[in-house]
Amino acid sequence: MVDVKSMANPLFLREEELRQGIEMLFFAYRDFTGEPDAILGELGLGRAHHRVIYFVGRNPEITVTDLLKILKITKQSLSRVLSQLVSEGYINQETDQADRRKKLLTLTEKGVDLERSLTANQRARIARAYRAAGAEAVQGFREVLRGIIDPADQERFEIASPTMPVPRRSKGRG
Amino acid sequence: MVDVKSMANPLFLREEELRQGIEMLFFAYRDFTGEPDAILGELGLGRAHHRVIYFVGRNPEITVTDLLKILKITKQSLSRVLSQLVSEGYINQETDQADRRKKLLTLTEKGVDLERSLTANQRARIARAYRAAGAEAVQGFREVLRGIIDPADQERFEIASPTMPVPRRSKGRG
DNA sequence: TTTTTACGTCAACCATGTTGACATATTTCC
DNA sequence: GGAAATATGTCAACATGGTTGACGTAAAAA
Numbered sequence: 001m002v003d004v005k006s007m008a009n010p011l012f013l014r015e016e017e018l019r020q021g022i023e024m025l026f027f028a029y030r031d032f033t034g035e036p037d038a039i040l041g042e043l044g045l046g047r048a049h050h051r052v053i054y055f056v057g058r059n060p061e062i063t064v065t066d067l068l069k070i071l072k073i074t075k076q077s078l079s080r081v082l083s084q085l086v087s088e089g090y091i092n093q094e095t096d097q098a099d100r101r102k103k104l105l106t107l108t109e110k111g112v113d114l115e116r117s118l119t120a121n122q123r124a125r126i127a128r129a130y131r132a133a134g135a136e137a138v139q140g141f142r143e144v145l146r147g148i149i150d151p152a153d154q155e156r157f158e159i160a161s162p163t164m165p166v167p168r169r170s171k172g173r174g
Numbered sequence: 175m176v177d178v179k180s181m182a183n184p185l186f187l188r189e190e191e192l193r194q195g196i197e198m199l200f201f202a203y204r205d206f207t208g209e210p211d212a213i214l215g216e217l218g219l220g221r222a223h224h225r226v227i228y229f230v231g232r233n234p235e236i237t238v239t240d241l242l243k244i245l246k247i248t249k250q251s252l253s254r255v256l257s258q259l260v261s262e263g264y265i266n267q268e269t270d271q272a273d274r275r276k277k278l279l280t281l282t283e284k285g286v287d288l289e290r291s292l293t294a295n296q297r298a299r300i301a302r303a304y305r306a307a308g309a310e311a312v313q314g315f316r317e318v319l320r321g322i323i324d325p326a327d328q329e330r331f332e333i334a335s336p337t338m339p340v341p342r343r344s345k346g347r348g
Numbered sequence: 349t350t351t352t353t354a355c356g357t358c359a360a361c362c363a364t365g366t367t368g369a370c371a372t373a374t375t376t377c378c
Numbered sequence: 379g380g381a382a383a384t385a386t387g388t389c390a391a392c393a394t395g396g397t398t399g400a401c402g403t404a405a406a407a408a
Contacts, residue, residue: 014301014310015297015305017312018300018301018304019232019293019297019299019301020316020331021304021315021316022228022293022296022297022300023232023330023331024316024319024320024323024331025202025203025206025212026225027321027323027324027327027330028201028319028322028323029199030187030246031322031323031324031327032199034324037403046393046394046395047395048394048395049202054196055218058193058197063354063355064354064355065354065355065358066196067381072204072208073395073396073397074396075260075354075355075356076356076357076358076396076397076398077395077397079356079357080394080395080396081395083356083357090196092234099353099354099405099406100241100400100404100405100406101353101354101355101404101405101406102353102354102355102405103278103354104387110400119193119196122196122372123189123192123193123196125322126192126195126196126322127188127192127215128319128321129319129320129322130192130319130321131197132317132321133314133317133318133321134311134317134379135317136190136310136316137313137317138310138314138318139311139317140311140313140314140315140318141195141311141314141315141316141319142194142195142198142305143306143308143311143314143315144303144307144311144312144314144315145199145202145303145305145315146198146303147302147303147304147306147307148202148205148206148303149201149202149205150201150205150302153201153205156197156201157194157197157198163369164267165349168197168330219367220363220364221363221364222363222364222365237385238383238385238387239386240384247364247366248365248366248367249363249364249385250365250367250387250389251364252368252387252390253388254363254364254365255363255364255388257387264362273373273374273375273383273384273385274373274374274375275373275374275385275386276374276384276385276386277385277386306379310400339381342392349408350401350407350408351406351407351408352405352406352407352408353404353405353406353407354403354405354406355402355403355404355405355406356401356402356404357400357401357402358399358400358401358402358404359385359398359399359400360397360398360399361396361398362395362396362397362398363394363395363396363397364393364394364395364396365392365393365394366391366392366393366394367390367391367392367393368389368390368391369388369389369390370387370388370389371383371386371387371388371389371402372384372385372386372387372388373385373386373387373391374381374383374385375383375384376381376382376383376384377380377381377382377383378379378380378381378382
C-alpha cells in the first residue's frame with residue numbers, strides 16, 4: 001500500500017521505518033492472539049483468562065498484587081476472571097504461611113493443560129518466525145522489543161549474554 | 175521471576191526463549207498502547223478510533239471494505255467508530271466516481287493533527303528502541319516480527335534489501 | 349493501638365467486540 | 379433487461395473486559 005522503494009530522503013525513510021514498526025506490532029499482536037481466542041471461546045473463557053493463566057503458570061505462587069502489577073488492570077477486573085478460574089478448577093489459591101494476608105496462586109493440573117494448549121499455537125508461531133529469521137535476527141528482535149517495553153518491566157528480560165551463545169539449531173527439532 | 179541463568183538443556187532453553195518472546199510481545203503491546211489511550215480518553219475516543227485514524231491516514235482514499243480487511247473486525251463494529259469520526263470531523267468520506275458504491279476515506283486536517291499527536295508517542299518509543307539496539311538489531315526485529323504475522327499480511331512489509339542499507343544514524347537527529 | 353497492606357465484593361458504567369436481520373444503491377453477469 | 383453480487387449502512391441484542399467508587403475484613407507493621 002505504501003511505496004517503500006522510491007525513497008531517497010533519509011528523513012522520510014526514518015518516518016517510514018518507524019511507521020512500519022508500529023504497523024508490524026499491530027498485525028503481529030492481532031494474529032498472535034487470534035488462535036488462542038478461538039480455543040478460549042469454546043470454553044466460555046476470554047483473552048483475559050488466558051493472560052491470567054499464562055502469568056500464573058509462568059510465576060507459580062504469585063500473589064494477587066504481583067499479578068496486578070504485571071497485567072496493569074484493576075483488582076476488580078482481575079477478580080472477575082480470577083474467581084472464575086478458581087471456581088472452575090484451573091487455579092489454586094493457598095494462603096501464604098509467612099504472611100497470611102497473601103494468597104499464592106498456582107495452576108492446577110487442569111490449568112497447566114489449558115495453558116499448554118493455549119500457548120502451543122503461540123509458541124509454534126514464534127518458533128516458526130525465529131527459525132525463518134535465524135539466530136542473529138532473534139537477538140535483534142529481543143533487543144528492540146525489550147527497548148519498547150517500559151523500563152520498569154525491561155528487567156524481566158535479560159539480554160542474552162554473548163558468553164553463552166544461543167544454540168544454532170543444527171539438527172534437533174525446531 | 176524465572177531463572178534464566180541456570181540452564182544447560184538446550185530444549186529447555188528453547189522453551190524459555192519462546193516464552194520470553196510471548197511475554198515481550200505482551201509487555202511491548204501493553205506499553206505501546208498505553209500512552210495514546212490516555213490522549214484518546216480525554217477526547218472521548220478509544221483505541222478503536224486510533225486504529226481507524228491510523229490506517230486511514232496511512233492509506234488515503236481507502237475503502238471501508240479494505241479497512242475492514244486490515245482491522246479484521248465486523249462492519250458493525252467499524253461503523254460505530256467510523257461514523258463518530260466522520261461526524262466529529264476527523265475523517266472525510268467521498269464517493270468513488272469510478273464505482274459509486276464505494277466510499278473513499280481520508281483524514282481531514284483535524285484528523286491528521288490527531289493522528290500525529292497519537293503516534294508521536296509511539297514513534298518516539300520505537301525510535302528510542304531502534305536507536306538503542308542499532309541497525310542490525312532493527313533488521314532482525316523486522317524479520318522476526320514479519321514472520322509472526324499471518325502470511326496474508328506479511329507482504330505489506332518488504333524485507334529491506336541488503337542493496338540499500340539503512341542509514342547508520344551517524345549524526346542527524348534520531 | 350493505630351495504620352497500612354492484601355484481598356474481596358457490590359454496583360454502575362463504558363468501550364468494543366460479536367451475531368443476525370434487513371435495506372439500499374450500484375455494478376456485474378448472463 | 380433482469381438477476382445476482384458487491385459495497386455500504388443500520389437496528390437490536392448481547393458478551394467481554396476494562397473503568398470508578400464505596401465499603402469491608404483480616405493480618406502485618408509501625
